[in-house]
Structure formats: C-alpha cells, structure tokens
Amino acid sequence: MARRSQGTKLHLAVLCLVVSCHAIGLSDLMERASQRSDKLHSLSTSLNKDLDSHFPPMGRVMMPRPSMCHTSSLQTPKDKEQALRVSENELISLARSLLLAWNDPLLLLSSEAPTLPHPSNGDISSKIRELQDYSKSLGDGLDILVNKMGPSSQYISSMPFKGGDLGNDKTSRLINFHFLMSCFRRDSHKIDSFLKVLRCRATKMRPETC
C-alpha cells in the first residue's frame, strides 16, 4: 500500500514537471511570435531595397500588379476597424495561412537567387535563406499557439503557388523575382500586424505590450 502511494506520487511529480516544462504562457508565446514576424518583415524590406537599387526602369512598368499575387485571394481586413473586429481565431488562421502559402515560393526564390542577374545576388541569396529559417520558426511557434488556443483556430486557407519558374530571359527573371518579393513584403506586413493585434488582445493584463 505504501509502495503504491509512493509510486503514484512519483508519477504525479513527473507529470507535473513535464507539464510545467511546456507551460510557456500564452503571452510569452505571442511575444516570441510577434518578434519573429517583425524580423521577417524587416528582412523582406531590406531585400526589396537591395533589388530596387539595381532595377531596370522599364521593369516598373512591366511589373505585374499586386493583385496578381497568389495570396490576393485571401480576404483580409483592410483597415484598423476591420482588423479589430476580426476574432482571434481568425486572425491566427489568417497569419498561418499566409505563412504557409509562402513556403513553396521561398523555395523557388532561394534556388533562383544565386543565378539572379543582380550585382548583390550573394547577399540576396543569404537573406532568402534567412527568410526561410524565420518563416519555419514562426510557423512552428504558431502551431504550438493554435494547440493552446483550441481547434477553431486551426483552420488554414490553402493558396497554392502555381508559378513554376521565373522566366527565361534575364529581365523577366529579375522582374518576376522582384514581383514575388514585393508580394511577400506585403504579406509579411499583414502577418506582423495581425500577430501584434493578437498579442495586445491576449495580454489584457499588461497594456504596455500593445
């Protein structure tokens, strides 16, 4: 009898320990997620600036319009009031959907970057790889977050990427590369904004995090 009670006690202790190890608070998770999304957007902004520095003037005219981005089908809030009206589950769903939609394009971009006809394609290539790392890290963190938030937050919209390659000639490759990066810049800004709104809402106790 005494042995059994000792065993159960031990079990409980181990269980508590395991649970406590994983018991990172929601606010902490949100803080980490928003930090990664912030870094993601900063990287994409700097990439775009690098590309802009050596862009053919004609390219701006020839560049596809942003509505041609493969993620434009996703309905996202367009201003602050709309964003504040969106539920937390939807916000995180939107963020995760957008993030997932860029996994494949980033792969393509990272494979095309070294051969890009651009003077600083080495820089661009390394930044793309960094983007991939942050993207994956953020995705994993959001997965953990949705596990905490409940099943209704786990819906993901699928936005498959259909672009096979960037083109054959140098100019079109450059233009398409630039176009994709500008799409990603906008989408990373969306992800960052949604997560920061989510962060503020999740930590009602601490308004200084907003």
Place this chain on the structure above:
Amino acid sequence: MSSCGMCVHPGISHPGKPVLINCRSPEKETFTCRWDPGFDGGLPTTHHLYYQKEDSDGMYECPDYQAAGSNSCFFNKSHTSIWVNYNITVVAINSLGSTVSDPLEVDVMYIVQPNAPENVTVSVVETEESPHLLVKWEPPHEADTRSGWITLTYQLRLKRQNKKESEWEEYASGKQTQLIIYSLHPGEVYMVQLRCKLDHSLWSEWSTTTHTEVPDYILKERSIWIVVTVFSAFIILLVTFTLAMKRKYVKHCLLPPVPGPKISGLDTQLLKSGRSEDILSSLINQSFPPTISTKDQQVDYLLVFDSEQVTPDLQNGRTRTKNSIDHGCYNHSLLMKVNNEVKVGSREMVEQGYSEGLESTFRKTKSLSTDVTSHPCPQKKPFNNVTETPKQAPVSSKYRSLSHHKDLWDSLARHLDYRETVVKSQSNCDDKHNLSSQNIVTPSKAIGCVEVQRWTKSIGLQVQVPEMDKKQEDYSKVSVVENDNIVLLKRETVPLNCTSCKVRGNHSEKCLQKPCKPNMTVPAKEGVHIGSNGYVEPVIITLYKM
C-alpha cells in the same frame, strides 16, 4: 486679333504640370497627399486629385481638400484602406486647359510616418552620488497605442549646449515613454530631443528641443575634499616632523660620513678648536730637541724609517716596505742609518704599521737591550709591557689626523730642524743629554735606555715614549704621520712630574719645570714643550728628512 481659345497669349497659358510630392499617414489610419501646383499659367487654376484603388474600379476624387491645408488631399479613416494600392493623380485646370500630373502608386503600409512625441518633460533628479536626468514624454496624440494596431518605439538624443562641436548622443528607448540619463556634467545645459516610429515606418521628425540645466554639485562634495585635504596635510606634517627629529639619522643614511683616519694619540677636538698654541702643546709634550730633565728621565726612542734596508724583520708580513719602525736601544754612539724616505701612506695603515713596528721594535729593543751591558739604564720593563702593546687596539678613536694642520707642522719643522740623528737621552738619565746634531723630542720620562739614532738622508722616525709607569701599561700609539716629517704618538700616562723642556736644534735644552696642566700652550715659534704629566701626552715622532 483672332479669338483663339487655345492660343497662347503672352502671359497666360494652360497650367503647368502639378507634381505630387508625397503622401503620408501619421497613424496608419488616415493619410494625406500633397502636391506642388506648378505654374498656373497666369490664370486662376484649380487642382483636383483623383485616385483609383487596386481592388475596385472607378476614379474617385479626393474626399477632403481642406483639412490638411492648401494643395493637399486628406483621406479620412473611411477612405483609407491598407494593403491596397492607390493610384493617385492630380489635375490642374484653368480656363485654358488642364494638365495631369504623373501618377503616384501609394500603399498606406509604405507611407507611414508618425508625428514627433509630445509633452517632453526633462527633470533633474539629484541623488547622493550624482544627478541624473529623467526624461518623460507622450506619444503623438493621434496614435492609437492601446489596440495593438500600431507599436511605437522611441529614440532620444542628448547634447551639451555649451560645448562646441559636441555630438548628439542617441539612446534607444524601445516602447517606454520615459528614460533616465546618467553620467552628466554638472553645471551644464543639456538639449534633449525625441522621435518615434511605428513598427517599420519611417522615423518621425525630432521633437522640439527641451533645455535643462544640471546644477553644479561641487558644493556637495566640498566637505569630502576638505576632509581629504586636512588628512593629507596632517600626514605631511607628521612625516616632516619625524624627519626633522631624526634628521641626524636621515642625514647619516643619505650622506654617510666619510670615515677618517684614526690615529691614536691625537685629540681631534682640540685640533678642531684651532688654537695653534693648544694644538702645539697637545701635540708636542716634550722639549725639543729631546732633553731629559731629571735623572729619572729616560728616553725611549722608536725609530721609524724606511725598512727595506734596515729592518726586514720588522715587517710582520705587512707589505709596508716603506714604513717601518725600528726601535733600537743604543749606546751613545749607536747610530742607524736610514736611507730612503719614509712615505706615509694612509694613516690607518701607518698607525697599524707603526704599532706593529712598535711591537717588532720593542722586541728588538728587548733583544738589544740585553746586549747592552754597559747600559746603565734600568731595564725597561715596559719593554715587556711594550711587547704587549700591540695587543692593544692600535687605533685610538680619539685621535684624528693632523693633516689639516700643516702649518702647525711646518712650524714644528722649523723649530726642530732636523738634519741628522739626534739622540738620546743619556744613559745616566741625567737631565742633560748631548745632542750631536738634531733636535730630539724627548719625553719627560725616559723609559729605559738611551737611544741614539742618526739619520742620514733619510727620514727617521723617532719615537719618544714618555716614561711608563710600572703600574700602568701604556704604550705609544702613533696618532699621525704628517708631511713626511712628523709622526705623533699618543699616550696616556698616570700623572707624573710635569716637566717641560725646550729643545732646539743644537742648542741646549732648556728644561722648565712647570706645573702639570692638561694642555700646555706652546707658542708656535718657541719650540716644543713637553706635555704635562698625567694627561694626554702625545709623543711626537718626527720623521727626519735628509
């Protein structure tokens, strides 16, 4: 003049092309576009802004031309969409025509630039250690920081007003609306400016400068400096006082005195006093040439001369070939020859050499004395004693060299007039002795035997030892050798009858009976007195230079 609607009249034309300067959103909720109207063509011109949104069709005109001032278009919240491209153009219209500006693609997410922070307050907080600045501010009033839609980060910069060419120091503040600045210069006026940015937006303009003065806090620290100053002054005084008290010791440490020669038989204090009479009396306590005033007087002579020829056995292993003392006890006509000069080396060595010479000479004398059968003088017991002399410390610390009394010696030399040997105190110990030639300084108490020496072309050292008391074992000590002429022996004896004899050259001596006095003064020119009994009676050893 034909009416020509489209003709260009002098001074008027269709408007110039307006230029869209920029569009700005201060809080990510509204935005404002501004344009430069351009040349108006000399006619009243109106400007219209049209925009087209990416996700909807149709051209729309600016909803508000007034709110942001002239040549501007204000898009309020309902007309502002983010993550949507705006295609904006401005059209200038006058009576003669219209001109369309170049289009501008605008996405609100790219044109965010907040206003500067407001209500910047800087206060000086004074603590014990040092004051610091507490800077507080507020976000721009239109920014909504509570919903999470925007996140403001701030930056502060600081500069000293008085110091020229000083740079702005920048400090990042993150999301806080206050900052503490340390390491201030007291008494300086500081200028503070702030700016902020929204997430990834452009930085705002720097806020208006806030001036603040840091009070001079030297007054506070004065007490500390006073304590420090007093303490160090006290320490310095203590050290100075200690050094002053121990200045002799310090002086001894820093400037060690040069040891002087120690020649026994010489009173340095007396010499230092500088009175030549006293000095002479102390140095020369015998009449010169030596005379024996009483029967009992006997003269001991110690002969010092160059040793090479004469007394190799006098050397006690010392390498003092040039100085030696030979002591001979002769009969009347016993003469010795000394050939070479005796040079005086260092005085200590001389003393020692002499003392050893003394020893050897005494030994010899002893041996000689036994041979002198006709010597009527009583044996010299003191010889036995004398032989023990060298065991005494030869150097008397009381006596110092007379090197500096050269004039004294010169005067002595004049009186003593040495040419050849001198002699003796007579064997019969009467008070008369025959001087063959020289003056001999004789001690008042001859000891044992008559010694005759003759010096030829040499420097002879004649030592006259005052009579030794049986009770006392006193030995002559050479106190100084000076100028190759004179060597002084110093000796202390018990009080005896004081006699003084004048000895002079070939003249007969005049022996005067004088009461015992510790210091007899002798006029320098008169000659030499024999010193009084019982006191320091230096025996003068003269070196004769031939």
